[in-house]
Amino acid sequence: MRILLDKFSKSFGDVRVIEDMTLEVNDGEMLALLGPSGCGKSTTLFAICGIHKVSGGRIFFGERDMTDVPSQERNVGVVFQSYALYPHMTVAENIAFPLRIRKLPEAEVKRQMEEMARLVHIEELLGRRPAELSGGQQQRVALARALVRRPNVLLLDEPLANLDAKLRLEMRSEIRRIQLETGITAILVTHDQVEAMSMCDRIAIMNAGRIIQIATPQEMYRNPRTAFVAGFLGNPPIAFLDAVARDGWLAVEDADIRLPVPPGTRTPPDGTPVVLGIRPETLGREGDAPIRGRVTFVETQGRENLYDITLANGSVLRSIQRVSDDVSLNDEVEWRVRSDQIFVFSQNGERL
Amino acid sequence: MTASRDIARDGPAPVTARAVSARGLASWLNSSKGLGLVLLAPAMVLVVLFFLVPVVVTGLIAFTNMSTATGITGGAYQVSPSALRVLTDQHGMGALAERLGQPTYTVDEQGLATLEEMGIEPGIVAGLRERHLGETYSSRREFERAIRALPERPATRTVKRISAAFSRSLANERFASAGALIAAAEAVEPDLDAAEKQALVEATYTGWTWTSENFRRLATSRDTERVFFNTLFFVATTLVLFNTGYAMVLAIATHYIPERAAGIFRIIWFLPRISPVVIYVLLWKWLAWDTGFLSALLSNFGVRPRNWMLDSATNAWVFVILINGFVGASMGMVIFASAIKAIPQSLFHAAAVDGAYRWQQIRHIILPHLKWPILFVTCYQTLSLLTSIDQTLLSTDGGPGGATEIWSLWIYHTALNNYAGNLQYGYGAAMALVLVVIGITLSLLYLRLFNYNALIIKPRIEH
Numbered sequence: 152m153r154i155l156l157d158k159f160s161k162s163f164g165d166v167r168v169i170e171d172m173t174l175e176v177n178d179g180e181m182l183a184l185l186g187p188s189g190c191g192k193s194t195t196l197f198a199i200c201g202i203h204k205v206s207g208g209r210i211f212f213g214e215r216d217m218t219d220v221p222s223q224e225r226n227v228g229v230v231f232q233s234y235a236l237y238p239h240m241t242v243a244e245n246i247a248f249p250l251r252i253r254k255l256p257e258a259e260v261k262r263q264m265e266e267m268a269r270l271v272h273i274e275e276l277l278g279r280r281p282a283e284l285s286g287g288q289q290q291r292v293a294l295a296r297a298l299v300r301r302p303n304v305l306l307l308d309e310p311l312a313n314l315d316a317k318l319r320l321e322m323r324s325e326i327r328r329i330q331l332e333t334g335i336t337a338i339l340v341t342h343d344q345v346e347a348m349s350m351c352d353r354i355a356i357m358n359a360g361r362i363i364q365i366a367t368p369q370e371m372y373r374n375p376r377t378a379f380v381a382g383f384l385g386n387p388p389i390a391f392l393d394a395v396a397r398d399g400w401l402a403v404e405d406a407d408i409r410l411p412v413p414p415g416t417r418t419p420p421d422g423t424p425v426v427l428g429i430r431p432e433t434l435g436r437e438g439d440a441p442i443r444g445r446v447t448f449v450e451t452q453g454r455e456n457l458y459d460i461t462l463a464n465g466s467v468l469r470s471i472q473r474v475s476d477d478v479s480l481n482d483e484v485e486w487r488v489r490s491d492q493i494f495v496f497s498q499n500g501e502r503l
Numbered sequence: 504m505t506a507s508r509d510i511a512r513d514g515p516a517p518v519t520a521r522a523v524s525a526r527g528l529a530s531w532l533n534s535s536k537g538l539g540l541v542l543l544a545p546a547m548v549l550v551v552l553f554f555l556v557p558v559v560v561t562g563l564i565a566f567t568n569m570s571t572a573t574g575i576t577g578g579a580y581q582v583s584p585s586a587l588r589v590l591t592d593q594h595g596m597g598a599l600a601e602r603l604g605q606p607t608y609t610v611d612e613q614g615l616a617t618l619e620e621m622g623i624e625p626g627i628v629a630g631l632r633e634r635h636l637g638e639t640y641s642s643r644r645e646f647e648r649a650i651r652a653l654p655e656r657p658a659t660r661t662v663k664r665i666s667a668a669f670s671r672s673l674a675n676e677r678f679a680s681a682g683a684l685i686a687a688a689e690a691v692e693p694d695l696d697a698a699e700k701q702a703l704v705e706a707t708y709t710g711w712t713w714t715s716e717n718f719r720r721l722a723t724s725r726d727t728e729r730v731f732f733n734t735l736f737f738v739a740t741t742l743v744l745f746n747t748g749y750a751m752v753l754a755i756a757t758h759y760i761p762e763r764a765a766g767i768f769r770i771i772w773f774l775p776r777i778s779p780v781v782i783y784v785l786l787w788k789w790l791a792w793d794t795g796f797l798s799a800l801l802s803n804f805g806v807r808p809r810n811w812m813l814d815s816a817t818n819a820w821v822f823v824i825l826i827n828g829f830v831g832a833s834m835g836m837v838i839f840a841s842a843i844k845a846i847p848q849s850l851f852h853a854a855a856v857d858g859a860y861r862w863q864q865i866r867h868i869i870l871p872h873l874k875w876p877i878l879f880v881t882c883y884q885t886l887s888l889l890t891s892i893d894q895t896l897l898s899t900d901g902g903p904g905g906a907t908e909i910w911s912l913w914i915y916h917t918a919l920n921n922y923a924g925n926l927q928y929g930y931g932a933a934m935a936l937v938l939v940v941i942g943i944t945l946s947l948l949y950l951r952l953f954n955y956n957a958l959i960i961k962p963r964i965e966h
């Protein structure tokens with residue numbers, strides 16, 4: 152079911168948290184809501200499921216205006232950041248709760264509950280209480296409880312934040328599998344960009360209560376609309392470098408760097424200060440424009456090495472390369488950047 | 504001590520011995536057991552002084568027949584009508600009692616001397632001494648016939664005076680010791696056997712004695728049953744309606760209203776708790792008096808003014824329960840409210856999106872979380888209601904006509920304050936002991952309930 156937030160705003164007293172946000176999630180799509188802490192992700196989710204009343208705008212599920220429908224009637228499944236399992240109920244009772252509240256016949260409740268438990272692989276835990284489960288198990292119970300009533304919409308608020316790295320990896324694919332199997336429209340809130348990129352069809356990047364850009368993960372990575380978006384995606388993160396437009400080139404004058412303007416970028420007027428975004432993988436042994444600096448940090452990540460190189464003007468760029476041991480700390484190096492893959496931003500962060 | 508002396512004998516000098524024993528004390532204090540005992544000591548002293556001793560003393564008094572009549576120190580031996588009744592009823596010595604109760608007439612020197620003092624003709628006195636000295640008559644008629652038979656033929660008036668002078672009755676005599684009593688009794692009834700002496704001593708003793716009579720009386724008295732059911736009704740009704748029920752309504756209601764308003768609301772419900780009892784109850788009385796607020800208000804509608812509180816048993820109960828309940832509700836309210844506050848907000852959010860409306864949230868989220876607080880408040884308030892006395896004493900004082908007499912009040916009325924004026928300390932103590940036993944039993948029961956559940960919480964199992 153399609154979700155549409157139409158000029159949605161939310162304020163708490165005088166604090167305006169979300170202003171005029173318009174967001175559409177397509178039917179069957181999984182959308183990541185990605186942004187720094189406090190930008191309003193949870194607030195948006197809480198408005199969609201009806202826990203918070205909106206201060207302005209409308210919320211649609213399909214064609215139906217849900218703005219004034221109480222959460223009890225919205226048929227939204229929510230996995231809360233803290234899971235919010237009912238501690239006094241067993242796993243089975245937790246999962247069955249939404250069905251029992253709807254007064255389904257007991258046989259039907261049991262059947263659906265067990266089916267859902269099988270789907271998330273917790274059949275053998277049904278008799279336990281939440282306190283007797285590990286974090287990952289609790290998370291699956293929360294997912295089962297959210298899905299059991301066959302909701303129109305599934306909302307996940309940082310569901311993986313409490314898990315260890317391995318479990319997180321497992322659960323990522325698990326959630327995605329279930330979402331695809333059930334064909335449910337889902338919104339995943341996270342501030343982990345890897346999670347967003349690996350699990351979702353599209354990503355909406357939020358900052359300070361606004362949506363900056365919505366795109367597929369690849370599009371977002373390859374074509375960020377602002378420096379903020381570029382900085383948010385990518386690990387290790389992109390490095391920024393102050394430069395000026397000079398004679399149709401982009402120059403970092405005190406570091407002796409001249410780069411051609413990448414294709415598709417409008418050439419700024421001479422003397423305009425700009426910010427260059429250079430991803431670690433575009434800086435290395437191959438490329439067209441030379442960059443000189445000193446290696447000030449080396450980190451081996453297994454298959455790859457991560458280097459920081461400090462330029463003559465003190466700016467730091469990052470490079471990620473295949474492991475080799477010909478470069479060590481404090482070496483002076485001359486590497487190259489693939490200038491067609493750098494991003495040029497204006498001083499206020501807008502892409503040029 | 505022995506240990507340190509041994510060390511001293513082995514050690515090089517006595518100085519070392521002192522050092523060692525000081526170190527021993529220090530290490531004993533350092534051990535958690537030693538320090539714990541030292542720290543607990545003041546508390547133990549207080550517990551013993553203010554709890555154990557009163558309970559033990561109450562327990563002891565419960566097995567006596569102490570009352571205003573017996574006093575709390577020793578007594579004397581008095582052949583009172585009631586003592587004779589005891590002799591008859593409880594020892595089956597009716598004949599003896601009758602004889603001791605009846606005056607007897609013994610012609611002895613003492614009586615003759617009295618006759619001389621009274622100025623009876625010396626001839627008559629001499630005649631009595633000569634013919635009848637040492638004789639005993641058990642009835643007045645017989646003795647008087649003997650007097651009339653004297654050669655002097657005394658006039659009827661004189662006969663009466665003479666017989667009165669020889670009347671020797673034990674009735675209402677007081678004796679300081681059992682020996683004096685027996686001596687006097689033997690003068691009347693020379694051949695008393697040991698059992699009879701024993702019974703006589705027991706029956707005539709006016710001081711307190713050890714007895715289990717109080718408990719027999721408690722077990723058989725119709726008052727016990729009435730007061731018991733009064734107490735049961737009072738405790739159960741106040742507990743269910745107010746201390747937990749109303750407290751819960753208040754706690755849940757304040758959970759769903761804005762914080763500020765909830766705070767003010769709670770403080771209002773705290774007023775009965777923090778205002779002095781006398782003033783609090785006085786306000787209720789003022790409300791209920793025949794010239795009070797209720798009557799004044801209702802007189803506008805043509806209702807006859809009356810004392811609403813003591814008008815009928817039903818009214819009295821309503822007031823007693825309201826007065827006690829409003830005081831008790833605040834505690835439950837605070838405990839329940841804080842327990843509700845401790846429930847993570849996210850559970851309510853989850854319940855809302857799961858489709859639970861407010862009353863379903865109350866039933867499925869709030870109430871299960873209040874299980875322990877409810878149990879705790881129930882335990883605590885059962886015990887405090889069982890022993891509570893002040894509000895009821897000040898409001899109805901058990902009235903009208905004993906309708907609201909509850910156990911604690913009954914103790915007070917029996918042992919410390921009653922209209923008849925004979926305060927029955929022993930009987931009251933027995934009632935108090937029963938209450939203490941009930942209280943301790945309930946506490947143990949509740950404690951078990953708490954512990955039992957603490958035990959059955961399963962260990963956390965991880966895969």
Ligand SMILES: Nc1ncnc2c1ncn2[C@@H]1O[C@H](COP(=O)(O)OP(=O)(O)OP(=O)(O)O)[C@@H](O)[C@H]1O
Pocket residue numbers: 163166168186187188189190191192193194195342
């Ligand atoms: N009940 C509230 N009253 C006042 N301000 C609030 C309230 N709830 C949230 N806010 C504010 O709204 C902003 C957005 O909060 P929100 O919880 O949506 O952030 P978030 O994006 O989910 O952050 P995080 O990633 O840390 O969970 C924050 O600045 C927060 O302080």
Ligand SMILES: [Mg+2]
Pocket residue numbers: 192193194232308
């Ligand atoms: Mg959040």
